[in-house]
Amino acid sequence: xxxxxxxxxxxxxxxxNPFAAPIPGESLTSSPEMPKSWERPxxxxxxxxxxxxxxxxxxxxxxxxxxxxxxxEGTPLDEMAQVILYKGYTEGLWxxxxxxxxxxxxxxxxxxxxDYADIRDYTMYDGEDTDPDAQIPDDDIEPIDFDIDDKVIxxxxxxxxxxxxxRADSLSExxxxxxxxxxxxxxxxxxxxx
Numbered sequence: 001x002x003x004x005x006x007x008x009x010x011x012x013x014x015x016x017n018p019f020a021a022p023i024p025g026e027s028l029t030s031s032p033e034m035p036k037s038w039e040r041p042x043x044x045x046x047x048x049x050x051x052x053x054x055x056x057x058x059x060x061x062x063x064x065x066x067x068x069x070x071x072x073e074g075t076p077l078d079e080m081a082q083v084i085l086y087k088g089y090t091e092g093l094w095x096x097x098x099x100x101x102x103x104x105x106x107x108x109x110x111x112x113x114x115d116y117a118d119i120r121d122y123t124m125y126d127g128e129d130t131d132p133d134a135q136i137p138d139d140d141i142e143p144i145d146f147d148i149d150d151k152v153i154x155x156x157x158x159x160x161x162x163x164x165x166x167r168a169d170s171l172s173e174x175x176x177x178x179x180x181x182x183x184x185x186x187x188x189x190x191x192x193x194x
Contacts, residue, residue, distance in 0.1 A: 037092030047101050048172040050094050054084060054106055055175055058113070059183065065190045068117045071110070078125045081106040105175075112179050116187035 010017040030036075044050045058067055070080060084106060085099045094102070107124075114122040125131075 038090055038095075040092055042095045042098065043093045045094070045098060047098055047105070048175070050088070050098060050102055051105050051109070051172065051175050053093060054088070054102070055109060055178060058084070058109065059186050061186070061190065064113070064186055065193060067110070067113055068119070068187065068190055071114045071117065071119050071122050074123050076123045076126045076128070077107050077110045077114070080110055109179065112183060113187060116184045117191055 008017070044053060057063060067080070071077070081103055085102055088094055089096060089099050111122070114120075
């Protein structure tokens with residue numbers, strides 16, 4: 001075997017070689033008898049079945065503990081949802097079209113986990129605190145005078161700390177029932193072990 005006589009300019013500069021990449025079209029030369037998981041028909045095509053799978057995966061005791069810790073550490077919920085959904089796609093659980101329909105209910109599930117774990121200051125997306133669209137301008141704030149009228153309290157001010165309810169059209173009724181009955185017990189058990 002012959003030794004390499006001369007270093008190229010990338011090796012001299014200790015930089016990555018941009019030409020040491022796959023040849024264009026190389027991925028199309030894989031054997032059709034052994035397709036990748038995402039190249040086969042998906043395991044689930046109904047978003048409700050997909051959400052059941054995501055719920056069962058996330059609420060396993062070990063995974064639930066990791067999820068609660070990640071939310072508590074300030075990991076944005078949208079990034080967690082992206083990882084969960086992309087992992088399912090690469091495993092062949094659902095296709096890209098269904099994956100896009102699962103974003104909202106997955107984030108609602110993560111919000112429910114955060115709320116049951118008493119984490120009120122979770123981060124929805126990276127940069128949320130500096131996003132001008134998420135800020136309330138100072139001149140638009142109207143002070144609330146609680147002494148004027150009890151109707152102000154009835155408009156939801158006292159419900160501020162309550163859990164944000166997922167929309168009924170984004171989660172199936174069976175999954176909503178599980179979130180309201182099973183999830184609080186599972187999260188409480190995880191909180192005791194943390």
